Amino acid sequence: MMKIERKAIPVMEGLWKVEADGKPYLIGSRCEACGEVFFPRKKLNFCMQCHEEYLEEIQFSGEGRVLALTKVERQPAGGFYKGAVPYTYGIVQLDEGVNICSQLVDDPVLSVGERVKMVVVKLYEEENNDVMTFKFTAENSLVRGEG
């Protein structure tokens, strides 16, 4: 019997990268004309604030704090979400001043204002693949990223 190797694939290409030492970071864009910063990275070289065409790729530190969070108790409509339920998501303000929506690892339980760090973990399994996502977890959490 041939052994099929499991593959880890990102939920979407280009949201994050992992450094040589294993530390993940989010990828965004910055406008060299006005200083605006975007997440995710904008494929189209066009700044939504100043409408110029000077966008460059940047990396975020992957650290920030929780602005708001909610625990979803029921399966979302539409069948798009294949992860575990209940799940927690919220708004994380990255240290670069950008607010992003992210799932949160809420063990230990997180609260508004708390410092969090980014990890890359499994969102769900599909055929022979592990579909991976970024999440944020408490700064002192022992949750280790898997990729």
Add this chain to the structure above:
Amino acid sequence: MSQNAKWKDVYVQGASTTKWGFFPNDSTSSMGSAAIVDALKDAQIKWGKVEAVFAGSVYQGTASGHRVVGEIGFTGIPIVNVESACSSGATAFRLAYDSIRLGQYETVLAIGFEKMPRGPIPSTAFPSWQLAMGFNVQPANYALETMEYMHQYGATVEDFARVSVKNRRNGSLNPNARFQKAVSTEEVLQSAMIASPLRLLNCCPLADGAVAMVLTSKPESNRAIRVASSVLVSGVYGEESYQSGITASVHHYPSKGIVEKSAREAFESAGYGPEDIDIVQAYDSMGPGELWDIEKLGFCARGTAPELLREGVFDLTGSLPVNTDGGLLSRGHPLGATALAQIHEIVSQLRGEAGQRQVANPKLGLAHAMGAGPNSAVTILQR
């Protein structure tokens, strides 16, 4: 904006709504066409007088307005189908209003209808990776803004429960509402958790139904209600718009958002201010949203709506009754029709035809709808 002497005054001459609820045996074309026939009767005009139809819906597919009008009979007039999520009805109204105001037509129809699809609903309002991460949960997106609101202003879950209690009480007086039963604060606080801190009775139910309105520059009855302004704002750069599932992942945020901008434009265009308004239909798809909506529309300072609610200011007998028909929380939320249903309630109140829930002598009313996108639509009506 209101000073252009060439612009015509626009009036709602006739208005009609179906009941709101789950009607598995009715099609949108049967509900929509029934609403049109009743609106024509209410306006006391013949179908042949209508020069254009603006039709709002969200999930009804291609040429849905044509299917509705087809039941009435094609007469060669243009039928314009519009979709702007939960503000679709107000967008249809706005187009109808403009077409008359600018002198293109004398009499037109604005309609909104919806029949919520069963099973998986294809979503185009979120990018696919956000759908995969489960960010398309509307109560959860409201819960995020709710958390910020609680954190900033000290609002509590009891405050949010009071919104449901008030609106369900109003809804118990509305024979067209999906839910016509009052609820207690305890019932709200003990209902099932949907997305913390929001529970089932903090969330509006969906509904099927239709609403139709005849707009004209030549009103032929003293029941006609003047449209003082109709405004649609679709997005403000950089705003966090949680209720639309949108996080502004940018560095530069605006000081004022989409609701404030739409309200400012509507008041400017109407020549009135918040202090002149007698009744409001606020956007209460989730209970807490009604509170910050009232604040963002300019009726009171940020963070003060919960206290005013406790004092009874927003009750039917208060100084600023809000969601007199029970709001989305009682009436139900037929996505593409919702905003026109709100306008319908203002028309009923200004005509003095709101039955048991009639407010004493209102002269000016405002309706506000939000929609994914985001969209914010404000309509001001005057007796």
